[in-house]
Amino acid sequence: MRKFHFSILLILGLLVGTESFAQMAVDKGSKFLNAGIGLGGWGGIGYSGGLGFGASFELGVAKNITVGGVGAFRGYSGVGSYYSIGARGSYHFNEILSLANDKVDxxxxxxxxxSGWSWNESFVGFRGSYGGIGLGGHLGGRYFFSDKIGGFAEAGFGVAPLQLGVTFKF
Structure with a gap:
């Protein structure tokens, strides 16, 4: 739980804007690639172990609106795995919130x-898999260390409740 509280403080720290920069512009043609690890535990089969990996790509289709794809995988040693793949859309709030920091998004x-998951309970001889389509949601922030590279934190549901990683702007 202490790690989760630290993560929330880290996210809040990344999201604080300063007045010395112009606003972060997300316009038509903006491109973002996120890649990270999932922290915390859940995922399809309800087991809280394993390490999740995920990536997403977003393309600006209008001012403050991006659409793209997302994928993630989480393996559970000796038990099974969970994966998800899909499409998503995001609204970028910098303009509405009047954030004046071009490094924050x-x-x-x-x-x-x-989402699909498979399991292999070898000690009882039980194997199976299941998959289905569902609604996903996310809330996130990016902090750019340079014009093209930064870090991101994203909360949502899926492979992990919190994902941290690197982001690239094209």
Whole structure:
């Protein structure tokens, strides 16, 4: 729980804007690639172990609106795995919130996600898999260390409740 509180403080620290920069512009043609690890535990089969990996790509289709794809995988040693793949859209809040820091990008959105999981309980001889389509949601922020590279934190539901990683702007 202490790690989770630290993560929340880290996110809040990344999201604080300063007045010395112009606003972060997310316009038509903006491109973002996120890659990170999932922290915390849940995922399809309800087991809280394993390490999640995920990535997303977003393309600006209008001012403050991006659409793209997302994928993630989480393996559970000796038990099974969980994966998700889908499409999502995000709204970027910097303009509405009057954030004046071009290094910060705050966003939230929804997606249509196919999730699947498989399990192999070898000690009882039980194997299976299941998959289905569902609604996904996310709330996140990016902090750019340079014009093209930064870090991101994203909360949502899916492979992990919190994902941290690196982001690239094209």
């Amino acid at each position: 705050l966003y939230a959105g929804l997606g249509l996600i196919y």
